[in-house]
Amino acid sequence: xxxxxxxxxxxNNPVVPSIIKYAPDxxxxxxxxxxxxxxxxxxxxxxxxxxHRVVGAxxxxxxxxxxxxxxxxxxxxxxPSAMPIDMAMVDEVASLAxxxxxxxxxxxxxxxxxxxxxxxxxxxxxxxxxxxxxESFQIVRxxxxxxxxxxxxxxxxxxxAVFTPVPDTEMTEPxxxxxxxxxxxxxxxLDLHNxxxxxxxxVLSPLxxxxxxxxxxxxxxxxxGGHELGGFYTDSHSGVTPAEVWSWAYKFGPYFTNLxxxxxxxxxxxxxxxxxxxxxxxxxxxxxxxxxxxxxxxxAHAS
Amino acid sequence: xxxxxxxALADLVAAPELCRQFRENPDQLRERYDLSPRExxxxxxxxxxxxxxxxxxxxxxxxLAPLAMNLNQFCRALGPRLGPLLxxxxxxxxxxxxxxxxxxDRFCQFILAKIEQGYxxxxxxxxxxxxxxxxxxxxxxxxxxVL
Numbered sequence: 001x002x003x004x005x006x007x008x009x010x011x012n013n014p015v016v017p018s019i020i021k022y023a024p025d026x027x028x029x030x031x032x033x034x035x036x037x038x039x040x041x042x043x044x045x046x047x048x049x050x051x052h053r054v055v056g057a058x059x060x061x062x063x064x065x066x067x068x069x070x071x072x073x074x075x076x077x078x079x080p081s082a083m084p085i086d087m088a089m090v091d092e093v094a095s096l097a098x099x100x101x102x103x104x105x106x107x108x109x110x111x112x113x114x115x116x117x118x119x120x121x122x123x124x125x126x127x128x129x130x131x132x133x134x135e136s137f138q139i140v141r142x143x144x145x146x147x148x149x150x151x152x153x154x155x156x157x158x159x160x161a162v163f164t165p166v167p168d169t170e171m172t173e174p175x176x177x178x179x180x181x182x183x184x185x186x187x188x189x190l191d192l193h194n195x196x197x198x199x200x201x202x203v204l205s206p207l208x209x210x211x212x213x214x215x216x217x218x219x220x221x222x223x224x225g226g227h228e229l230g231g232f233y234t235d236s237h238s239g240v241t242p243a244e245v246w247s248w249a250y251k252f253g254p255y256f257t258n259l260x261x262x263x264x265x266x267x268x269x270x271x272x273x274x275x276x277x278x279x280x281x282x283x284x285x286x287x288x289x290x291x292x293x294x295x296x297x298x299x300a301h302a303s
Numbered sequence: 304x305x306x307x308x309x310x311a312l313a314d315l316v317a318a319p320e321l322c323r324q325f326r327e328n329p330d331q332l333r334e335r336y337d338l339s340p341r342e343x344x345x346x347x348x349x350x351x352x353x354x355x356x357x358x359x360x361x362x363x364x365x366x367l368a369p370l371a372m373n374l375n376q377f378c379r380a381l382g383p384r385l386g387p388l389l390x391x392x393x394x395x396x397x398x399x400x401x402x403x404x405x406x407x408d409r410f411c412q413f414i415l416a417k418i419e420q421g422y423x424x425x426x427x428x429x430x431x432x433x434x435x436x437x438x439x440x441x442x443x444x445x446x447x448x449v450l
Contacts, residue, residue: 114310126362201357
């Protein structure tokens with residue numbers, strides 16, 4: 001069975017168009033955060049409705065996307081929250097997905113929204129850990145079904161950077177993701193740097209995690225760098241991918257036979273530090289990884 | 304109840320003082336939130352986890368992010384006064400508005416109210432504030448536009 005080389009790309013931010021102009025051959029795929037393409041006016045009624053699009057940014061994206069694949073990478077739906085899904089936001093995501101032709105859509109396996117926020121679209125301020133129990137599974141499952149009907153494309157969930165995991169849960173995170181895949185065909189966006197964060201902060205073993213995770217569910221990989229904050233290592237998207245993260249990608253990647261994309265994440269505030277050349281070099285490394293994995297996957301199939 | 308557990312977690316990361324309070328007297332968790340015995344045990348373990356401090360730091364960093372991006376010079380000009388102002392603002396408004404211009408506008412209104420109550424800003428700092436606040440207002444107005 002021929003294994004197609006995974007697309008290589010970037011998580012979109014205002015600097016990404018400049019990188020595409022600088023190194024157009026290196027960027028095949030862009031993860032679009034739809035929440036950064038609108039202003040959300042949920043508090044109070046405003047002319048024009050709740051979501052006002054950032055038209056200039058969307059037009060620039062359309063120009064950059066010629067010959068490239070786009071995927072959606074949402075942050076606002078907060079699927080594990082024990083509250084109804086925001087259907088207005090689902091509809092807006094679906095509308096953008098059609099306009100920008102998202103090949104697939106991913107969200108975070110983290111809780112951002114809580115029921116008693118002080119403003120209607122308020123967030124907890126960071127992605128909070130999920131209770132991996134049956135109740136949470138059914139909440140996430142039902143919301144994914146709604147999302148799938150609205151978007152009509154493949155869905156993925158990303159493992160988050162967790163500092164204080166919920167103890168004594170019925171399932172581990174890999175088991176939760178495996179079950180979403182087997183029951184719903186919801187793939188995994190495997191953020192290898194988030195596993196690195198967990199390892200450095202002493203809360204998880206990436207090797208144990210990766211051995212538990214069903215490799216067939218991995219459709220996308222995220223790579224990134226971080227830095228220390230107050231004695232803890234964080235997923236700040238502030239640097240290049242650490243060596244150990246690359247080693248996991250090479251070790252486990254050949255078994256990700258459904259892998260479609262490998263994405264480098266950086267925050268635009270660190271662009272000056274990374275530079276165009278630094279980001280291009282990172283993309284070149286990812287291309288080498290993607291080439292190796294596709295040939296490795298062929299070997300895994302053959303054996 | 305899961306919704307109460309999640310609310311408790313969100314409240315904890317937003318308020319280090321609440322973490323300290325619940326570490327000293329965990330029974331207050333049950334008084335404040337409707338938790339099952341397992342949820343209570345989980346929260347006690349999490350609030351006592353060394354990395355709860357990191358959650359609180361990241362919460363503050365994320366609260367600061369839209370202000371740092373859109374009121375950059377004002378935040379720099381405030382210097383050491385920014386921390387206490389951000390703490391007071393975060394307590395009064397415990398959740399971020401994802402519309403960043405609206406969030407910045409709310410922070411600027413908070414600063415204006417403090418000035419009216421006697422909080423002093425040096426003239427150069429006030430000038431920076433006025434300039435960047437004007438930019439925020441333009442951003443808010445522009446975001447209302449629908450094309």
